[in-house]
Amino acid sequence: GDSVTQMEGPVTLSEEAFLTINCTYTATGYPSLFWYVQYPGEGLQLLLKATKADDKGSNKGFEATYRKETTSFHLEKGSVQVSDSAVYFCALSDRQGAQKLVFGQGTRLTINP
Amino acid sequence: DAGVIQSPRHEVTEMGQEVTLRCKPISGHNSLFWYRQTMMRGLELLIYFNNNVPIDDSGMPEDRFSAKMPNASFSTLKIQPSEPRDSAVYFCASSRLAGGTDTQYFGPGTRLTVL
Numbered sequence: 001g002d003s004v005t006q007m008e009g010p011v012t013l014s015e016e017a018f019l020t021i022n023c024t025y026t027a028t029g030y031p032s033l034f035w036y037v038q039y040p041g042e043g044l045q046l047l048l049k050a051t052k053a054d055d056k057g058s059n060k061g062f063e064a065t066y067r068k069e070t071t072s073f074h075l076e077k078g079s080v081q082v083s084d085s086a087v088y089f090c091a092l093s094d095r096q097g098a099q100k101l102v103f104g105q106g107t108r109l110t111i112n113p
Numbered sequence: 114d115a116g117v118i119q120s121p122r123h124e125v126t127e128m129g130q131e132v133t134l135r136c137k138p139i140s141g142h143n144s145l146f147w148y149r150q151t152m153m154r155g156l157e158l159l160i161y162f163n164n165n166v167p168i169d170d171s172g173m174p175e176d177r178f179s180a181k182m183p184n185a186s187f188s189t190l191k192i193q194p195s196e197p198r199d200s201a202v203y204f205c206a207s208s209r210l211a212g213g214t215d216t217q218y219f220g221p222g223t224r225l226t227v228l
Contacts, residue, residue, distance in 0.1 A: 041221070042221055042222075043117070043204055043206070043219030043220050043221050043222055044156075044204070044206075044217075044219040045218075045219070046216045046217070046218075049216075089156065099144060099146075099161060099163075099168075099208070099210075100158055100161070100169065101158065101217065103155060103156040104155070105155045106155060106156070
């Protein structure tokens with residue numbers, strides 16, 4: 001079945017460092033791809049998404065590009081802040097218009113001042 | 114907008130007891146999802162509803178779990194009888210039922226501990 005694999009955490013960086021969180025997927029169709037973020041004690045929030053190959057999603061300085069050839073959707077940010085400390089989840093829906101999301105295991109990110 | 118509302122936020126119960134988790138979706142949303150989050154298994158979809166009708170309950174782990182959505186503004190997830198392995202954070206999410214995969218908005222979760 002469809003699956004999402006994220007780089008294992010936890011990840012600890014200093015403020016203003018460059019961030020990459022790797023995400024690869026396995027899907028039989030043409031999935032939509034998502035990054036969700038979970039701050040402590042809260043539910044998940046959509047960070048960004050991309051619905052077709054070569055699309056780039058971006059929000060709050062974060063970016064991810066849908067790479068069909070490498071089945072990847074890596075999350076990047078050029079300069080992280082302490083407030084970016086959270087758990088990040090990569091997810092896919094198995095086809096356009098599908099409602100079910102398959103999540104990766106999550107990557108805990110801690111940013112030190 | 115108040116967002117998705119879940120209650121209770123924390124629940125501690127003893128094995129064998131019935132547990133009922135509640136969710137109020139965002140007004141105007143007509144899809145509702147129940148997820149379970151554990152360290153071992155991550156985030157799993159249990160069941161989802163469209164227009165109050167259960168569409169896919171393949172993620173419900175056992176017959177001890179049941180979910181209902183009697184109207185557009187309320188859903189429950191019930192565990193009867195509860196077991197220690199049911200301890201987890203349970204999230205409810207809602208979205209609009211649109212042509213594409215619409216954003217799911219998550220509630221703050223209910224942390225369930227079964228002793």
